[in-house]
Amino acid sequence: MATEAQPAQLTDIASSLRSRWPVLILGALLGLGLGVLASYAIPAKYDATTTVSVNPMNAGPLAASADAAKSVSMPTEAGLATSRKVATAASEALAPRYVISPATITDSTSVTSPDDSLILNISYSGTTAAQAAAGADAVAEAYLQTRRTQAADSVTRLATAARNQIAAIQVQAKRPVNASAISQRTLQVQADSLAVKLADLNNLDLNPGQVVGSAVVPTKPSTPGIVPMGAAGLVIGLFAAIPFALLRRKQEDPEIGSVESIHSIGDSIVLDGTKDTHRADTWDIAAFMLKIPKQIGPDAPFTIMVDAEESPGRDITPGQELVDALQRRGRPARFVDASAINEGKISRGWPTDKKRFSWGGEIVIIDTTNLSSDANKVALATRSDSLLLARTTADDAAALRRFSSLLKSKSVDIALTALFPAPEQALHR
Structure with missing residues (x-):
């Protein structure tokens, strides 16, 4: 009766790999070479970050007494900073120096916000160090300007609605049906309330925030250099060579022979x-x-x-x-x-x-x-x-x-x- 085949052991695999070390060395050297070549082939990227302090703005006067910090959703503000609208404005601002499409700016921009803070860290990845710094600052300024414009438009819309309502109340006050003292008093109260709201809107602070940390021109690229790329290629090449070494073992003469x-x-x-x-x-x-x-x-x-x-x-x-x-x-x-x-x-x-x-x-x-x-x-x-x-x-x-x-x-x-x-x-x- 033939002896039942035993499963391969780790020690057996390790012994096979040791005996076929030239295959592993060759794979490691090939990986090292490819890693070095990749470090030259991959375009260098530079990262720069601009820090923005977000100012709480509330265009709805009914909530003017609410906690200012709670009136700002930082995830929403981060989404606005990476929006197409901000990217378009940043592209126009960079146009005198750099021709960068809004889509490229969107892809190159990332935004983070520390927990429980009103701070946005706007990072931009550029092909040169100067472009990265300019891009981060441009996106930050475009975000603040977009936020300012949106707040002003909201205030204008609400103020116009309030004035229209006051004018309507004045028309109603002149009608004979509202000639009684009670009706006049009621309409006057409504008009006074709208007037207060209109005053609040006119006094609303529309400052969207400010840049508290301009981008610093980076001195080193963020992409891996020749050493880390070469090391990564060496490790990948070594692991890729292992199956070939074991496959070669299976293809060898199964008999002892000598x-x-x-x-x-x-x-x-x-x-x-x-x-x-x-x-x-x-x-x-x-x-x-x-x-x-x-x-x-x-x-x-x-x-x-x-x-x-x-x-x-x-x-x-x-x-x-x-x-x-x-x-x-x-x-x-x-x-x-x-x-x-x-x-x-x-x-x-x-x-x-x-x-x-x-x-x-x-x-x-x-x-x-x-x-x-x-x-x-x-x-x-x-x-x-x-x-x-x-x-x-x-x-x-x-x-x-x-x-x-x-x-x-x-x-x-x-x-x-x-x-x-x-x-x-x-x-x-």
Whole structure:
């Protein structure tokens, strides 16, 4: 039965990216270059701000006694400052020096107002520093003038209405039907009330506000310079290169192929048995290379975990091959097939202290070839004294890379990796 494919681990991805650092470096350099070019290609922009203090005006005399601050809606005033009407007036004011359309002025203007204040900060973004300052001042003056004109028009309209009403009352007072003293008194009261309103309108302060902070000509552009644009391009290029690096990994030869492929994964101690006539010869050398104590204490065993990819049709497992090699060297060893152990026991801590005590004084070979869970394999590796990997040139390189990354994440060292020829190559010998 084939071993179930394990999901990719973060350590595996990190290892793949490290091994393909040239792709990442190339992406970062391309991003850096594009960022630098963009810093020159993007037109420079300059921002300037003019501060305006808004004066409360109330063209309706009926509300003249209301709180002045409450008579001003700052969001409404901000909307007026960015209106087409103000932009048109600002465009006309700038015409002697700059030809800027009202639409461009609207797009280049932004207005903010601090909370609980009667202050408008009118900002303008221009192509030059002088234009930015002139634009901010022009929009501010156009806003004040528009507000003044609107207030004056409102006062004129209300005053005209009041005068018309007074004239109508005077006409009514001359009619015979209103000749009585009560009627005359009523009409007189209405006329006096309108006269007071008219006087209030004539005395209304139409000052819309004033500029309390003229725009200062900016010394630096607001658009990003070469350094921030280059840094941003470098980061973007680096992240854009990651999928290409991982895609390249998928397109590589899926087989191990050679000792060099194992070295690229990070295992430096590799026994190359691809040229040996018999597998037993390679295992004899592996048994010699493994650092096994000459004397093993009676209270604890020396455990060696052997892991390989399943090879359908093979009569003997790699763990048993190592046991045979040790016995040929005069070292008796016990073979344990981890796949015959309940995986729940392994995840809970098998082999237990009791089991290890029963193996005291022995060399125990724990074969995980037919164990389906990489996590349980790693758990057994952390509980073993030595670890040997057995692979053929046709085995899955990605699976080996992933398994090696999992072992490294748990600080488990691979004592030895034995590389054998592909099964079909061995049959032809």
